[in-house]
Amino acid sequence: MKKGVSFLVAVALMALASSLAAAFDPSPLQDTCVAIPEPENAVFVNGKFCKNPNLTVAEDFFFQGLNIPGNTANRVGSNVTTVNVDAIPGLNTLGISLVRIDYAPYGQNPPHTHPRATEILTVLEGTLLVGFVTSNPQNRLFSKVLNKGDVFVFPIGLIHFQFNIGHTNAVAIAGLNSQNPGVITIADAVFGSNPPINPDFLARAFQLDKKVVEYLQARF
Structure with missing residues (x-):
């Protein structure tokens, strides 16, 4: 019986946590x-x-x-x-x-x-x-x-x-x-972050030449 009660309490707490996490x-x-x-x-x-x-x-x-x-x-x-x-x-x-x-x-x-x-x-x-x-x-x-x-x-x-x-x-x-x-504008957030994201990382992430990434970062 105690195990059953403990299980229900755990489920209730998980449901409460889930509802709080989903709320805005x-x-x-x-x-x-x-x-x-x-x-x-x-x-x-x-x-x-x-x-x-x-x-x-x-x-x-x-x-x-x-x-x-x-x-x-x-x-x-x-x-x-x-x-x-x-x-x-x-x-x-x-x-x-x-x-x-x-x-x-x-x-x-x-x-x-x-x-x-x-x-x-x-x-x-x-x-x-x-x-x-x-x-x-x-x-x-x-x-x-x-x-x-x-x-x-x-x-x-x-x-x-x-x-x-x-x-x-x-x-x-x-x-x-x-x-x-x-609002999160994708290009501004990725290429215009402060401080800038490492261009080597972005070059690999977007499959771009590093110089292209540096150009985009300069634009934003």
Whole structure:
């Protein structure tokens, strides 16, 4: 009997550990937890200090300017306007954020991942080629051409991308199920790390000449 109880306790603990490891933004335990930078008269919740609920105002839940196009005059031809907890303090503990993505003609949002969120994207203007790649060993590519009004989902943690294949500017809006989803742009992380990753290692990993790796590192 004791062995049976011990086994059930072990299973329960393993299930609890598994659920904690899989969790990301936790459910809030109060109506609002407006994020503030200073700890005075505040409570620390989920990485932010919470404003006294009696002092919150409508502006804590407001963001203005998502209608303004982002500047796409850069090396990738796109711009991401992020509306997360840093832009709207009232998003704190609510587990959601939003981005506007502007693309110049043939601009791209390069391969990247969001370590803490699934993304759902809808095209407002233009035509995008989008896709994501599943994990090893399959590495399956799921890709689709999206037009105005089309929607596509990028699962949490998977490498994905968007490419404006049209002759005009394109605009998309995306929702993410985290107040701070994070972003890891693959090329920037690999070739632009600080300090740099050893080029001999990268040359072997990517099956490239070392000089090509050093060139890429200099670019990033």
